[in-house]
Amino acid sequence: MSESNLVKTVRLSGELEIGRKDEIRRALAASTDGAPVLLDLSDVTYADSIALTELLRFCAEAERESRPVALVIQTPQFARLIQYAGLATVFKVFEHPTDALAYLTERLRQ
Amino acid sequence: MAGILATERTVSGRAGQLAPLAMTLGIMLLVVATLIAGGFLLRATVSKAFNDAERIRLARTHVAMMFAQQLNEETGLRGYAVVRLPIMLEPYYGGRANLPLYFRRVRADLTKLDIPSTLTALRDAGRTNYRWVHEIAFPIIRSRARHTTLELRGKVYVDRFRADTNAIDRALAARTVAVNTRAQGALLWIGGFAVAAVVAVILAATVFTIQQYRLGIRLEHERTAYETEKRIADILQDAFGERLLPSLPSVGFSATYVPATEQAKIGGDWYDALQLSEDRVLVAIGDVTGHGIDAVVAMNKARQLLIGYALIDATPAGVLERVNVDLVRGKSPLITAICGIINTRTREFAYACAGHPPPVVVEPQGHAKLLDFGSLPLGVAVKTDYHTSRVQLLPGAMLVLYTDGLIEHSRDLALGEAALLEAAEAVAALAAPDPAAEIRDRIFRDRKVSDDVAILTVRFAENSAGATSTRRIA
Numbered sequence: 413m414s415e416s417n418l419v420k421t422v423r424l425s426g427e428l429e430i431g432r433k434d435e436i437r438r439a440l441a442a443s444t445d446g447a448p449v450l451l452d453l454s455d456v457t458y459a460d461s462i463a464l465t466e467l468l469r470f471c472a473e474a475e476r477e478s479r480p481v482a483l484v485i486q487t488p489q490f491a492r493l494i495q496y497a498g499l500a501t502v503f504k505v506f507e508h509p510t511d512a513l514a515y516l517t518e519r520l521r522q
Numbered sequence: 523m524a525g526i527l528a529t530e531r532t533v534s535g536r537a538g539q540l541a542p543l544a545m546t547l548g549i550m551l552l553v554v555a556t557l558i559a560g561g562f563l564l565r566a567t568v569s570k571a572f573n574d575a576e577r578i579r580l581a582r583t584h585v586a587m588m589f590a591q592q593l594n595e596e597t598g599l600r601g602y603a604v605v606r607l608p609i610m611l612e613p614y615y616g617g618r619a620n621l622p623l624y625f626r627r628v629r630a631d632l633t634k635l636d637i638p639s640t641l642t643a644l645r646d647a648g649r650t651n652y653r654w655v656h657e658i659a660f661p662i663i664r665s666r667a668r669h670t671t672l673e674l675r676g677k678v679y680v681d682r683f684r685a686d687t688n689a690i691d692r693a694l695a696a697r698t699v700a701v702n703t704r705a706q707g708a709l710l711w712i713g714g715f716a717v718a719a720v721v722a723v724i725l726a727a728t729v730f731t732i733q734q735y736r737l738g739i740r741l742e743h744e745r746t747a748y749e750t751e752k753r754i755a756d757i758l759q760d761a762f763g764e765r766l767l768p769s770l771p772s773v774g775f776s777a778t779y780v781p782a783t784e785q786a787k788i789g790g791d792w793y794d795a796l797q798l799s800e801d802r803v804l805v806a807i808g809d810v811t812g813h814g815i816d817a818v819v820a821m822n823k824a825r826q827l828l829i830g831y832a833l834i835d836a837t838p839a840g841v842l843e844r845v846n847v848d849l850v851r852g853k854s855p856l857i858t859a860i861c862g863i864i865n866t867r868t869r870e871f872a873y874a875c876a877g878h879p880p881p882v883v884v885e886p887q888g889h890a891k892l893l894d895f896g897s898l899p900l901g902v903a904v905k906t907d908y909h910t911s912r913v914q915l916l917p918g919a920m921l922v923l924y925t926d927g928l929i930e931h932s933r934d935l936a937l938g939e940a941a942l943l944e945a946a947e948a949v950a951a952l953a954a955p956d957p958a959a960e961i962r963d964r965i966f967r968d969r970k971v972s973d974d975v976a977i978l979t980v981r982f983a984e985n986s987a988g989a990t991s992t993r994r995i996a
Contacts, residue, residue: 427933457933458933461811461856461926462811465811465855465856468856468898468899469902472898472902472903475903476903489933489934489935489936492935492936495895495896496877496878496879496880496895496926496935497858497877497899498875498876498877498896498897498898498899499898500896501896501898502898502906
């Protein structure tokens with residue numbers, strides 16, 4: 413298995429709203445096996461406070477477990493929301509999945 | 523935040539309540555569809571049974587006709603053998619002429635009915651008749667004398683032919699019984715399906731009615747609970763929310779709180795402006811992720827902690843860090859906030875931001891801009907660093923703190939920020955007596971208030987000089 417295969421990718425898209433809370437939780441819960449996580453949010457355009465809370469708590473939990481997490485964000489609206497929530501100050505945020513994967517595989521080698 | 527959360531509760535609640543109804547309808551439709559499909563299958567079975575029965579009836583008629591032709595042959599020949607008059611052969615010749623036709627018809631019938639044993643018997647009957655004609659009938663007709671031996675052999679052939687035709691007829695009769703049994707079974711199934719369909723529809727209608735009744739009761743309970751909670755939250759929000767703003771000669775304060783309308787509930791948005799010492803004023807604004815009583819209680823706890831720590835810690839970042847630790851340990855909902863300390867003498871605005879939208883500063887010349895922001899909301903992780911930024915404000919400058927409902931009305935923060943900056947510039951230029959209310963009115967003139975909104979403005983008097991700059995320290 414290559415190092416990139418050891419990275420768990422979670423992909424969410426569209427508008428992350430309270431109605432999708434369970435879906436978001438399930439998606440994030442599927443990646444709690446200790447592997448580094450690439451959180452691909454490239455196609456996310458909006459997230460309400462509930463969705464942001466889920467993302468924040470997931471990232472904070474991963475941080476506590478010393479599990480690398482990389483976020484991929486491309487839409488300017490969502491990038492601004494992430495800036496507000498302070499995620500970009502604490503977690504690694506990338507514009508392209510390849511950069512995020514490179515970062516996580518580098519972390520795996522360390 | 524509160525407004526969005528309130529919507530969630532409504533949506534997920536309705537969805538959860540309507541699920542059993544939808545499931546009942548789905549099951550009912552499935553049952554009906556199954557019954558209809560089953561009905562069509564059974565109808566096809568019955569139709570085939572009727573067709574087969576008709577084909578068998580026709581085949582048996584043809585077998586009888588075949589038998590009759592052979593009987594004509596045999597009786598004609600037997601009469602001729604006794605009296606030797608050619609006229610006696612007429613039935614014989616008639617039978618010979620017609621027999622091939624009925625052989626063909628019977629073969630076609632049996633092939634369609636697919637009864638292999640009958641086709642074997644038919645072939646045997648054909649061969650037997652051929653041998654009877656050539657070995658018995660022809661010699662007798664050609665001879666002038668009577669041939670008793672031949673006639674006895676002919677009787678053996680005739681018996682064999684009749685045995686074959688009888689075997690065919692018995693097989694056809696047996697097939698008739700099988701077809702009738704199948705048709706009767708299908709008819710019974712159709713009757714059963716009809717009864718099952720009626721029972722299924724009655725059951726589904728009953729379950730649907732019961733569920734609808736229960737849903738009505740539950741919705742009524744939820745409506746009552748919602749109204750009760752909203753009333754309590756309103757009271758708490760009124761009790762906790764109203765704070766007197768400082769009245770100072772060098773700095774003017776204004777604030778407003780706009781509750782979300784309609785389905786949304788009272789949330790945890792708040793603001794504070796409190797004079798800590800002669801020239802230090804605490805300004806704070808925050809937003810609890812949540813709604814109703816829980817949010818209002820969490821809001822009250824957070825603001826009390828914030829005020830309490832502001833009295834013993836000089837830096838906004840230090841205040842937020844202390845508040846954050848308490849909130850994380852108390853398993854508080856997430857809270858975004860800004861804690862700021864204004865030095866009314868030097869006009870320095872020191873602030874720290876916890877996941878909250880950035881403050882706006884309107885320069886005395888009228889240009890509005892967003893200040894720095896960042897760091898995680900309160901209540902996420904104990905080990906969270908907050909940073910104090912320091913802004914030197916000019917005389918006449920106006921500071922605007924607000925919650926996200928003011929800029930998230932279109933879900934596009936860039937549009938929301940642009941509208942806010944435009945409104946802030948316009949209000950600052952007007953020197954309105956209540957800038958917070960003026961900004962609120964301008965933003966929501968053509969927009970719906972979908973989330974709670976709190977706005978706090980701080981305006982410096984225009985009687986001293988200074989420079990505007992921002993410094994950020996850890």
